[in-house]
Amino acid sequence: MSRHGAQVPGDRGIVAHSTFVPRSAREHAELDRLRRLAEEGRLTPRGARVLPAERAADAHRLLEAGCLRGRPVLTF
Known part of the structure; x- marks a missing residue:
């Protein structure tokens, strides 16, 4: 789980990052970063x-x- 942007490790070594896409809809660099993470398999939508x-x-x-x-x- 993520609390206010903090990274909290889960039971299985999973780390969740809070992302609210509508808040970032006009931040092209942030959206591109999320795309790259998904393509690399580091982010699972x-x-x-x-x-x-x-x-x-x-x-x-x-x-x-x-x-x-x-x-x-x-x-x-």
């Missing part, structure tokens, strides 16, 4: 399901039902 943008309503229904672990990802 919690995307529950990938859907085309036309199915955004389905993504909202899944969220409301509470049956997902992670968030739906819309592709454009």
Whole structure:
């Protein structure tokens, strides 16, 4: 878990970093850093399901039902 940006090791040596993407939406360097970490396998995004943008309503229904672990990802 992460508390106010602090790194707290988990039981299995996992370290979580708090990232709230909407807060960083215009910080291109930060988004690029997150992309590189994901490509290197050092960051594992919690995307529950990938859907085309036309199915955004389905993504909202899944969220409301509470049956997902992670968030739906819309592709454009």
